[in-house]
Amino acid sequence: MSLFTSIDRMTKSGCNQVEWAASRRDFLAKAGAGFGSLALTSLLARDAAAAEASRGDLVNPLASKPPHFAPRARSVVFLFMEGGPSHLDTFDPKPALKRHAGKPLPPSFTKGLITAMGEYDSPVFPDKREWKQYGQSGLWVSDWCRHAGENADEMCILRSCWANGIVHSNGVCQMNTGSILAGRPSLGAWVSYGLGTVNQNLPAFVVMQDNNGTVVNGPRNWGAGFMPAVYQGTRILPGSEPIANLNTPEGVSDERQLGKLDFLNSLNRGHASARASQTELDARIAAYELAFRMQAEAPDAVDLSKETDATRRLYGMEDKDSATFGRMCLLARRLVERGVRFVQLYSGAGSKWDAHSDIEKNHGERFRETDRAVAGLLKDLKSRGLLDTTLVVWGGEFGRTPMSEKGNGRDHNPTGFTMWMAGGGVKGGQVIGATDEFGLHAVEDRLHVHDLHATILWLMGLKNLGLTYNYKGRPENPTINEGEPCVKVAGHAA
């Protein structure tokens, strides 16, 4: 339904808007003289630039903000393979696995190693993949990701990632928040805080998942932690109501809903008129108006009916297996087009990449679900000129062990694993870092999760240590006082 026009009508016919806004500015100007001009300056600046903007913008924390330096990427699409995809069967070929198949790893590799399921002394499990070099750059990619491989010249493969969490909950928590312990803001929340959003009618940070399962730890993965909730990610749900409670309730006509809204507005304006200095009352009125502007824009953003069959095929949507993730990737492109800052897509929500046994079946299915969709996203972004400004990140919370588990699976491996990045200023066709000969530990150009986050922020024009939020008297930053951007991803010398 379109409440958009009605809102317009309502605000104009409400109270004397223009005069009111002017007096509010006066008040702020006076007050400002007393308490520092920071807030005031930015408010007035924005106010002048958007004279017609609703009053809510006066206090909008998600207003677009300048980065620290010229950004390479404007948006991020983070493809999160939840459960931990194997690097050894995808982007980090290790011939030694075949040579040592069936034998335990030399003790020097496993000394002090703790694995989730206690597989430290299990025999080495060889990969069963066919490997091929792709593109001009000749990057090695396995047959599981052959479609993604076609974009090799856009991809920068990071083979030396490492993390601290050995189980899913702390791994996923760290890959999202920098800490294996809950309570900190997610990377997307930091980006929303640091850069705001260019589209006020859509969330700055959007999350989607491919099934009804619960992403490990639940919604706090995209939470704002100790920062205000306004920066947290918003789930876009499949089906008829993309955002919780977005629709007018069942069985309620537009006319009735509007009548109620009008009445509520008159209650609130009467109340606010006697409380001139309480701007949060106006912010709350504006929040209702905004909620209904969102009703107009969000359904359109997720409406795929105008996409061509060719586009759908590009994302593999005609195929039953890849239809769901294909749809998510296509939605991600539509959201990025509309200015959404950070899109996170979960594949295998509920640890479905967790191949403790029968990795052939598990990963085979996951890649059937995702490989074409991911490749399609890269191609589509590129053909539309969006790849230059959109950073695509692929990976999970950790990789998998060279040792077998239950004979045909692999245990968790946070000490060395692969992620890749493309677009958004990343120089494609390169590999950074390396693991040891078995792929157990990252050994060259090691990239901790904090470094990965610093790199993503750096590509977005933000300094990981310079982006601070004061909490309990401490200037907190996204990477917990650690982490350095890996500037090699953009082709710079280290």
Add this chain to the structure above:
Amino acid sequence: MKSLISASFLCGATIVSAAAAPAPAGAAFFESKVRPLLVEHCFKCHSHDAEKIKGGLVLDSRAGVLQGGDTGPAIVPGQPGQSLLIKAVSGADKDLQMPPKTKLASAEVETLRQWVKMGAPWSGTGSQTSTPKRAAGKITDEDRQWWAFQPVKPVAVPAIRNPQSAIRNDIDRFILAKLADAGLQPSPEADRVTLARRVYFDLVGLPPKPTEIDEFVNDRSADAYEKLVDRLLASPRHGEKWARHWLDLVRFAESDGYKADDFRPHAWRFRDYVVKAFNDDKPYHRFVQEQLAADELFADNPDALAGTAYFRAGIYEYNNRDVRGQWQRILEDITDTTADAFLGMGLQCARCHDHKFDPILQKDYYRFQAFFAPLLPRDDLTLATPAERAGHAVKLKQWNEATADIHTEITKLLASVKRNTEKSAIEKFIEDIRVMMNKPPGERTPYEHQIAELAYRQVIYDIERLDTKLKGEAKDRVLALRKKLTEFDALKPAPLPTLIAATDVGPVAPAVFIPKKESLGAIPAGFPTVLDEKPATVKPFATSTGRRAALAQWLTQPSNPLTARVMVNRLWQWHFGRGLAANASDFGKLGEKPSHPELLDWLAERFVAEGWSLKKLHRLIVTSATYRQRSQTGAGEGGRKGEREIAAPAPSHPLTLSTAHLKDPENRLLWRFPSRRLEAEQIRDAILSVTGELKLEPVGGPSTDALTPRRTIYSKILRNARDPILDVFDLAESFNSVAQRNTTTTPTQALLLFNSQMMLRHARAFASRLDQEFPSSDDEMIGAAYRLAFGREPRAAEKAAALKFVGEQMKRIGAAEAAASAKPFAAEKMPYRDGVAAVVTPEIGSETLLVPDSPTLPKADFTIEAAILVRTVDKGGTVRTIAAKWAGDNKKPGWGFAVTGDGSRRKPRTLVMQFIGTKLDGSFGEDAIFSDQTLELGRPYFVAASVRLATNKEPGEVTFYVKDLANDDEPISIVNVPHSITGGFANTLSLQIGGRAARSGGFDGMIDDVRLSTGALKQDELLLSHDAATDKTAGFWQFESRPNAFKDSSASGNDIRPPAAAAKAAANARTAALADFCHALLNANEFVYVD
């Protein structure tokens, strides 16, 4: 959507209100923008930490900046153009260029320019002196001079000559003195209606009832207000409100907070302990001692021991094989939380290095941690007196003797599977942990015992699930034996209440080392060096180190400079929205200095002198004239019998209010009362209260789900599945200690309050209450609605507007709409799932969700699936039906899929598929097929029964599937049970969801995504893998609002038929219009803000 708009309640110009009260804009700007810049780009050469200070310039203090270096002052405050620093960083002068090798970004230069223009504010008010360099690991005399470390000194109450405004107690003298210094005056006293609403929400967390307002307004005695305050402080509702503040501080929640967010069924005892402590006005020093060391100080008092659950409230990961790591993180959580909550010092920074700004050494972190290093979590203690325990033991012995044979046989049957389970559970740990576990407890070191016990919890987790690993005859036998055991229930004593608690591991403490500095040796327990550099004096007990007792006693000595100040300040913050010291859990240098340091000390001293009584302190604060001021400075609100005065400045007021805004826009000096938004719990409680749904009984006890209309303090707080309404209104994340909640304003809140089925349900309840209590006229109803929701009468114009709205809305509402708004079941979010589920109660289960019989409903093999959450099961043998095509008559054909009751002939709380049909031998009758998988109450599950009928060739089989939706790690449980039904159960009855066509058998809980399919589906065809309708689907009911809650999502078109009776009863446009009016009131700003 959590986005787009957020506003602080303190000041509209504060862009985002954060957890900590906002610092003055300048200091905040410096702290968030400037200091990081200086640290990053300048300090390498221009700070006291620099290896070599270049050019004689230090930029790590304001004094240093002003004094400048060899070339003169770095800045001229307010004059960027004349400031060397700006010249240097802007690159205008090549010789000056700084930093020498890189260039600052233009935005950074702009930041510095803006900062200088603002007058170069530094962090913290007045802290403009140079911070002296502190040598590593040392505390300076100047550090000790910091106000918070000074003893609380007696303070003289300021004398106020010729007061122009009311002075009700000495608090007002302190406030007036500061206001006078600033040339400001307080606001006049708020009217009584406003005051009543304020003090009710503040002291008991609920809105006053209209009769309660009347009682107060009509009480003409001079101390009417004081009497009201006393009534509220004595009300059991007081503790129910104030406990939550403390629970935020001690990061309390009722689930594990990791991947498996396991519910903690006994955690509520700590919540009740805190509620009771506030209600009983337990002296604060005792409250502190009990939580930190009841096991050492009050070992014989189980009530006090409940306080030690404080140590257990943090998060826990049930399958973490890194046992040492997990234990260290548990200790860090306890260290950090204790420092934050009890000491008001943020120690976290010092975990890795000396604190950069405060005199907290890294060593201090581990000295403090050493108090807790001997802890041992305990689940084996009970909340019982020695006599109760003895009595219980006698009865238990009798029961054990009477059932010895049964127990022996069960033990025998379980022996091998238990052995294997234990063995494989232990094998998941690395060698050195296994060694610890395999040692007899007596031979373990204290640390080994802690680690082994922590690891053993994982083994116990598996052992508790032994029954699921049994198969065939052994399983049937164990079930039969367990059934037989219940015959002895009369002999069995009720279990003693389980206590979640902690004690020490023994009299010897494991050693604490600073990571990577083990060479420094073991760190003895001690307090922060700045307060006391000697190790703590600890007197060991027979079975305990005595360390925590020493800590508790040190904290609660009257001479401790922090404990009383911190708590007094918290109370002030919870009453006024901001503490006298703004950063309530950190009195260090990054916090602000108190706005009224003398008042803080005066209150702290009095608090201790009056026996650490929180209620006396509450009373003192809320009876002050400062608290009773008006919050509003504009035109007044609509009157209630002329009671609500016009809040315009009094003629004698020497200053206009805009002057006060100008001089003290943040109201730090309290020239008015700060109005504010209700907190999450108060919003839910107020909704339930106003709509008449709220049940105040039972007080305390096990937590209930969000659907139960009890006070929110009694709702389950699950870390990973937050209740939607609490979540959007800024419920604290229970992962760390939270001293002050965020207050955000978001469209998500608007969407939830305006569009959710939950709020429509509350609005209908509100309307129906009005209809029942004030049936005489719309006019009266509207008046009553205003009194209930806002505490006041509507003005004439408001009443007219409301009447007009109801009239117009009636015209807008069609008959179909009215019917839809009277949907007989509520649609709510099921924890850990998306969308909404149908809420079904036994009362409606028998009549409402009917799918008329149709040829597409299966008559042979079929599969029924659903997501369910069982709130209760029947106390007897009656089942609770998930879905049935059966009238419950054992002689007539049909089938039912249900959950068994406590008195089940087989096993309680398990799935059962009942058939009345034809059996293999040709007879007609009942067959009940049990899954034997136990369902926990209040937990979401996916359940399914895939039915393959018996044929001449092979017996039939029902495959039951159960998947715990709260724990992804828990694998799907699959059970195959043979049966002999060949068919003959078809009938012409409706399919019913949540009930069967009989009085009994209605479901109690939530049901969602019910799918009925033709044929026995295989595992990979279930909803868990493909959550859509397929060509096998006979019906798929998802209860979502689009297209509508009754719609079948499959192609079969088997929609649920809304019951005619309910639709007719509600097809009343007036009722619906009235509900819309109520709904608007519940959304109104006046409802969620308190003046």
